[in-house]
Amino acid sequence: MSLRVAVAGTGFIGAVHAQAARAAGGTVVGVAASTPERGRAAAQRLGAERVFEDAAELVTADDVDVVHVCTPNHLHEELSRLALEAGKHVVCEKPLALDLAGARRLADVAAAAPGRTAVPFVYRYYPTVHEVRHRVAAGEAGAVHLVHGSYLQDWLLTPDDDNWRVDADLGGASRAFADIGSHWCDLAEFVTGHRVTRVSARTTTAVPERRRDPGRAAFARANGDDAVARRVTTEDAAIVQFETDGGALGSVVVSQISAGRKNRLWLEVDGAHEALVFDQEDAETLWRGRQDMATTIRRDPATLSPEAARLAILPAGHPQGYHDCFRLFVADVFAAIETGEAPDGLPTFADGVRAAQITEAVLASAREQRWVDVAAGEPAGVAS
Numbered sequence: 001m002s003l004r005v006a007v008a009g010t011g012f013i014g015a016v017h018a019q020a021a022r023a024a025g026g027t028v029v030g031v032a033a034s035t036p037e038r039g040r041a042a043a044q045r046l047g048a049e050r051v052f053e054d055a056a057e058l059v060t061a062d063d064v065d066v067v068h069v070c071t072p073n074h075l076h077e078e079l080s081r082l083a084l085e086a087g088k089h090v091v092c093e094k095p096l097a098l099d100l101a102g103a104r105r106l107a108d109v110a111a112a113a114p115g116r117t118a119v120p121f122v123y124r125y126y127p128t129v130h131e132v133r134h135r136v137a138a139g140e141a142g143a144v145h146l147v148h149g150s151y152l153q154d155w156l157l158t159p160d161d162d163n164w165r166v167d168a169d170l171g172g173a174s175r176a177f178a179d180i181g182s183h184w185c186d187l188a189e190f191v192t193g194h195r196v197t198r199v200s201a202r203t204t205t206a207v208p209e210r211r212r213d214p215g216r217a218a219f220a221r222a223n224g225d226d227a228v229a230r231r232v233t234t235e236d237a238a239i240v241q242f243e244t245d246g247g248a249l250g251s252v253v254v255s256q257i258s259a260g261r262k263n264r265l266w267l268e269v270d271g272a273h274e275a276l277v278f279d280q281e282d283a284e285t286l287w288r289g290r291q292d293m294a295t296t297i298r299r300d301p302a303t304l305s306p307e308a309a310r311l312a313i314l315p316a317g318h319p320q321g322y323h324d325c326f327r328l329f330v331a332d333v334f335a336a337i338e339t340g341e342a343p344d345g346l347p348t349f350a351d352g353v354r355a356a357q358i359t360e361a362v363l364a365s366a367r368e369q370r371w372v373d374v375a376a377g378e379p380a381g382v383a384s
């Protein structure tokens with residue numbers, strides 16, 4: 001029987017989840033939005049069988065196997081906890097909670113519950129990302145010396161640009177880093193196998209006042225007509241240097257105010273033999289640099305490593321994209337539920353806690369203006 005999926009939160013990413021769940025063979029039995037009216041419109045748009053009055057009803061409903069939590073961040077911990085306690089499998093959007101303590105509480109609930117958990121760090125599902133991981137693990141890139149890059153967007157560039165994410169009560173104390181820097185760090189650790197051990201960070205709130213328009217969807221055009229000005233406490237951008245347990249140094253620039261950049265996640269791994277570059281906006285190829293030449297590696301299932309080829313669902317020259325990543329991710333979640341075995345690389349709540357650890361260390365470093373340890377499994381301690 002096909003898995004019965006329900007989606008709480010039907011904005012940008014809720015719609016992507018619903019489509020991916022259906023593509024992976026699930027049945028979208030219901031949705032819930034911020035109001036029943038919005039839920040009804042979303043159910044029609046997304047082809048869901050029913051509308052739940054509210055998200056709490058959805059996550060505990062008898063006829064639901066898998067709950068997808070796609071609401072604003074402040075609801076993630078509570079909705080996921082209710083779902084896990086009701087015996088559901090849970091796919092919860094990042095961040096798992098508003099802070100590290102909340103993410104840990106949720107992971108503890110998950111550890112005691114029968115359901116499987118997953119967090120959509122979906123950029124892992126580009127075949128070219130798996131190819132970088134394979135080349136590093138197989139020693140083809142050589143020892144990793146440097147890991148660097150950026151994740152740049154521009155949809156919060158001006159004082160007229162607003163969204164619920166800007167409000168710390170709804171989004172969390174970190175905005176740009178928790179929202180998109182977490183994806184970059186997840187990828188950096190995923191492809192290198194290294195763990196970030198220490199960070200030195202600076203953050204900036206370059207737009208200190210915004211005209212309030214929290215209903216504005218992510219990436220939509222600004223419409224500040226009736227908006228009221230408010231102070232902003234969350235960061236627009238962060239620059240982070242780091243060290244890893246594998247002896248590498250790294251740096252990343254994370255920004256939601258970089259004009260003209262829409263979703264530029266760019267990651268370079270410099271190894272002793274070769275450098276590899278993944279660019280999310282050009283994900284069909286990897287750049288490979290060697291001292292004597294630079295070439296590209298195509299997303300061609302015929303030539304990729306088996307781990308990467310598993311995710312190459314279209315022939316070369318027929319571009320795969322963001323929706324495909326989500327579809328592959330949800331298919332892996334369903335496989336984990338059905339077989340009891342997690343496919344290689346499936347991001348779980350442990351990865352969500354990891355993201356929260358790094359975020360907390362970045363905020364502490366920026367606040368205290370010093371290097372901060374990111375202790376594996378422990379609260380970030382301050383290093384001198």
Ligand SMILES: NC(=O)c1ccc[n+]([C@@H]2O[C@H](COP(=O)([O-])OP(=O)(O)OC[C@H]3O[C@@H](n4cnc5c(N)ncnc54)[C@H](O)[C@@H]3O)[C@@H](O)[C@H]2O)c1
Nearest residue numbers: 009010011012013032033034055070071072093094120218
């Ligand atoms: N993994 C990824 O690549 C990725 C990408 C985008 C967003 N996200 C995450 O997804 C989440 C949602 O982001 P978005 O961009 O879709 O936001 P959005 O504003 O487009 O959508 C949020 C939705 O939540 C609904 N909502 C608000 N309050 C609710 C409530 N009490 N009960 C039920 N629904 C409620 C709203 O009606 C809206 O449909 C965020 O946590 C974000 O971090 C992840």
